Amino acid sequence: MAEVRNRAGGMGEIAEIEGPYERAPFGNELAELGARDERIVGLSADMSKYSDIIPFRERFPERYFNAGMAEQNAVMMAAGLAKVGKIAFCATYAAFLTRRALDFIAVSCAHSKADVKIVAGSPGLVNPYGATHQSLEDLVVMRSIPDLTVIDPCDAVELRHVIRAAAETPGTFYIRNLRGNVPVVFDEGDLRFEIGRARLLRPGRDVAVIGTGFMSARALKAAATAEQQGIAASVLHVPTIKPLDTEAIAAVAADAGRVIVVENGLRSGGLGTAVVETLADRGISVPVTRIGLGDRFHPCGSQSYNETLFGLDEDAITRAVITGDWPYT
Template sequence: MAKLDDRAGGMGEIADIDGPYEVAPFGTELARLGEIDERIVGLSADMSKFSDIIPFRDRFPHRYFNAGMAEQDAVTMAAGLAKVGKVAFCATYAAFLTRRALDFIAVSCAHSKANVKILAGSPGLVNPYGATHQSLEDLVVLRSIPDITVIDPCDAVELRHVVRTAAETDGTFYIRNLRGKVPVVFDEDGFQFEIGKARLLRPGHDVAVIGTGFMTERALTAADAAAAQGVSAAVLHVPTIKPLDTEAICETASAVGRVVVVENGLRVGGLGSAVVETLHDAGIHVPVLRIGLGDRFHPCGSQAYNEARFGLDDAAITEAVISNRWEFA
C-alpha cells in the first residue's frame, strides 16, 4: 500500500541534467549514516517522496516520522527528539519551512541549540508552482538568525558530505536540499567539505565569479566561455552562507577588477549582499554585480523558462561575466 506522501511526479528536481548525476543523494547518505549512528531519526511533512528521504524511511521505518501537512509540528517534533538525544533530520519544502515554521526553527531549534538538521527542498526557482512554492527569501531570512549554520551545496558529492558533516556536528543546520537526479560537479577523490570554508575552483585575474548552490556550476560554465574570449575569470564557491568565509571573499576580490555574484535566490539580502557587506567592511573597493532574483513574486512555469526570463541561466551569467552588462528582472 502506498504511503501517504508517495504520490507520482518529479516536483522540485533540478531541470536539464546533461552530465553525470546521482539519484537521491540526501536520503541515500542518511540511510548509510543511520546504519552507523542509531541516534539519527528522520522527519517530513507529507513530503518524503519530494524531499528524497525515502531511502532512510524504508530502511528505518521505526525511526521515521511523518507529521502530515504541518511543518510547524515536524520542526517541533524534531526539536523534541533532539532534546532526548536524537540527531533529527527534518526534510520538506523550503517555502513551507521558512514561512510556516520559521518561529519554530528560530526558537525551538537555533535558540535552544537543538541538534536539528533542516533539509529544505525546492529552493529558489526550482519549483514550477509559482510564488506559493518558491522559496526565494530563505537565505535572506536564515542568515539573520543566530546560532544556525546555513549551507547551499553545489552538487551530489558536496550534498553527501554536508549531510555527513551535519550528522557529526552538534547544533542546528539549514541545508538547501538538491533532489531527484542531482548533478555531479566535483570529484569525490580528495573532496573535502568544511563548515565556513569557501573553495577557489578556478584562478583568474580579470573578474571573480562568486557562487553558491548549483549556481556555482553555471559560474564555471561562464568562466569557460569567458576564457574563450580572452577574459580570465576566477570562480569561488561559497557553500556556507553562515558562517561566511570572509577571508576567502576578500582575497579573491582583491586580485581582480570586478566581482559577479550568482545565486538562486533574492538579489538583495542573500549571498550578494553578504559579499558587498564583507568587501565594504574590509575597505576593498571593486564593482560588484549581483545576479539573483528581483523584488517580486515569480510566476508558475518550468525552471528553464523562469531562469531564462529572470536572468539566472547560463547565457545571462556568461554575458555578465564577459561584458559586465546585465538587465535586472
C-alpha cells in the first residue's frame, strides 16, 4: 500500500487520490486466488491492461484468454468454460459488456446460473471519453436481470474481498471494477464483507446518507464536515445492489429526518430508485434526495470536471447533507 497524490487518471482510472492506495487490487487478488484454485480462469476483450487483469495473465498465461474486441465472444467463452467446471472472470469496460453482450450475460450466464464473474471497468463518470465509453446505466440494467448478483465496491480493500467472495460463491456476478491506483478507505481488519449486506459506517439521526461504490467514501467526508456544523449524518454503505439489504435501508431511513442517496450512475433506476421502492413498500415516509446523473448522455471531459458539473463531487454532496439543497438535473 502506498500513499501519494495520484493525478494519472484516464482509461477508467480514478483521477485523483489523496492518501493510501493499492495498485490493481482486482488483478492481484485474482492472481492469488488462481494460485489456490486451478479452476479459476481469466478473460478479456482486448483490455487486459485497462481492466487490471495483467497480474493474473502474467502468472497464469495458460488460463488467460483474450477474445479480441468482441465482448459477446468473451462472455460466451466464459459461459462455456463455466459449463466445464471453470470459474470464469471476464473483465473489460462496463459500457461494452452491458450494451454489446447483454443478451449473453442474461441468458448464457445468469439464466444458466453459470459461474461467470463479470468484472466491469470504467463505470459511471470515471471514463473521460464521453457517452460511448461511459456506462452510466449499467446498475439500472444489471439489477433488472434475475439470478444476477450486482456489487459496487467502495475501495481497494473491499474490492479484493468482493473478488474473493465471487470466486467462492456459485452463480453469475456483475462487479464494478476500480482500477489503477485505487484508494484505501476501509481497514483490512475491520472489514466484514458479506454478499447482500449493507454496512453502517457512522450513526446519525438528522440525515441518512445511503451510498454505493466510491461515492460512499465521499458521503463519509461530507458527514464529517456536517458534524462540525452540528448535523448528525449517518452513512450506510450498500455495496450489494442485488440482492439488496432492504432491512438496513429501512432501519436507517426510519430513524432519520431525511435521506440522501449517492451513486455514480443514473439516479433513475439505480440505487436511488431501489431505496425509494424499499421505503414505499414499507410505508416509510421521509424526504429523499437522489444524487446521481440525469437522463442524458454526458460529455467528454475529466472526471473532476464532469463530477463538478453534475453535482457528484464532495462539495455538492456536503452541501446537500448540510442544507438539503442539491440543484442539479
